[in-house]
Amino acid sequence: MGPKTNSRNSDYAHVYAVIMAGGSGTRFWPLSRRKHPKQLLDIFGHSTLLEQTVARLEGLVPHERIYIFTNELVHGEILQRLPRIPARQIVAEPAQRNTAPTIGLAAHEILRRDPEGVMAILPADHVIKKPAAFRSALKAGCRWAATECRSVVLGIEPTRPETGYGYVRLGELAKRIGGQRILRVEKFTEKPKLPVARRYVASKRYLWNAGMFIWRASTLIQNLQRVQPKMARELEQIAAAGGIDNGRALKKLFPRFEKISIDYALMEKLSGVFAVAADIGWSDVGSWAVAYELSQKDEEGNVRPNNSLSIGSAGNMLVSDREFLVTIGVKDLIIVETGDALLVCARERSQDVGKAVRELERLKLNKLL
């Protein structure tokens, strides 16, 4: 990939997508379950978030260069849903070890396959409303990562003082590629308190860290060797044993990794990281309330299926494909029915759905989890 501005897709023949689909989020209970997590929900469009993540790469990263890392509970369903991705590239991790070990494992696989390989880390459970803008930002990041051998983060311009995300502080503009701004990152920050988050947003010097990263596989491995030498050695051990193709070695060695995110293990400790300021209509759909905001509404602001009747009710989100739903005189509720469980939640309280799930865990109601 040369530093030209008018690039062809053949310029991206070394780009690999690594889709992180191991999440077991509880925030969309009762629709999301251990065996049916958020990335496999299809309420945010015509297909699941995971399938949308794959579809978004069309024309840029072919199926042969897509990897999906997930857990054993959902591995089977993902294999069925995405038959065009080579089955060996859909990897069930034997244990949940956060993002750093997974990314390291992917880096060795890609490096083995392509010494020039550039890897883009993409979460499987986010909504991106502007897929063309996303591809443009991704391309710019990949070019910069390839030519400069740097770490790149796709950052999102904050629209509210969110305390649930990490932020990156921006330095000077380094380059424009295909209309995309590449900026120096001065610092990664942890989730801020609200007054701090407000300052960040007002300053216009911060982007949200949405968990999308780009490196050459070789760059990543070198960085890990320097900053996380123990993890780097353990990764080499797995790679030497056959990597993702040696299930037995994976089962034995992978669970030994420390649970640690790539942000904490690596990104916060590096200097010379760059960000693409990506205006891509991003949302991590972190709660039912956000799902409501993203969905199409009727005249009274209700998100509801055809098999429903709304009398004097406004601002509700109704989800069920089994039962006929009737609301009378209710406002701003999340109502989700799944055949074995029913949630009725004030929209403004939807961040507490996780609490309910933890309570079900405590009560050992495993059938509902």
Add this chain to the structure above:
Amino acid sequence: MGPKTNSRNSDYAHVYAVIMAGGSGTRFWPLSRRKHPKQLLDIFGHSTLLEQTVARLEGLVPHERIYIFTNELVHGEILQRLPRIPARQIVAEPAQRNTAPTIGLAAHEILRRDPEGVMAILPADHVIKKPAAFRSALKAGCRWAATECRSVVLGIEPTRPETGYGYVRLGELAKRIGGQRILRVEKFTEKPKLPVARRYVASKRYLWNAGMFIWRASTLIQNLQRVQPKMARELEQIAAAGGIDNGRALKKLFPRFEKISIDYALMEKLSGVFAVAADIGWSDVGSWAVAYELSQKDEEGNVRPNNSLSIGSAGNMLVSDREFLVTIGVKDLIIVETGDALLVCARERSQDVGKAVRELERLKLNKLL
């Protein structure tokens, strides 16, 4: 039955109960359906309202002297639930013709069987929290109806200016029987407007007409002959053909009756009616809101089954025996789940449940009715 005050139950050997169980109320949708109306719901105690109505008569009216009039949709279920009542006395009317024709039919049956028969009309879908007081009021009414050959209504002291009920205006006290007051009725009134209802309640001269009446069967038939001669002739025709035992005649002749209530057909037109002022803990449970009031609540005022979790929620009524219910941050809702339908309704709007059912009828969603 003599006019003694200390009566034995053998004094009531001529008393027959006529339970009106033909209602097809829609106010407890989605729990109540055409085939499962309110009188067959068991959410108001340990058995259905109909079974409670029968149980309340224990020690006073044996099963052999109980009649149940209902419709064809629920006839089978009632036969199963009440195997100790002679099957021929559980009558499916071939058409819904309101109360007057049904009561006339019952009167001929009872008169044929017992010329001294006294009949008590009892709705099957009411709650009576003081069954002993109810029996005492019923006894007093039966004695008065038997000795004086008069029409008697069991009236309820109003506790609120209800506009959904008829009222009776009281005249002078005629007698005390077993601690029960028998009063002259000056007038039956239709459902009043709110200011009128307020005046009624304040005056202490009115009782609610709860649809419980007592006559000698012979008295009733004589009154009908005088006030409703056409209906009386049609009733005699059915009686001559075999009455409730001739299903074919019933099917042919019964639907010809005018749809008319006994209140309108007869009671409002009679003079010399008496009331028992009955303090019996009565409720017609006319809506989910009333069901909520009558039910046992947790510390937060929720009526909810064991298979539920309530987080920051108060004043709700949750009904489901299939699904696990979770509420978060919601107040004063009625939530009812039945496997094919879900209702979420503001408690103060529960009188609008009937509206929803009419809308389902309009949409021809017969499966849900």
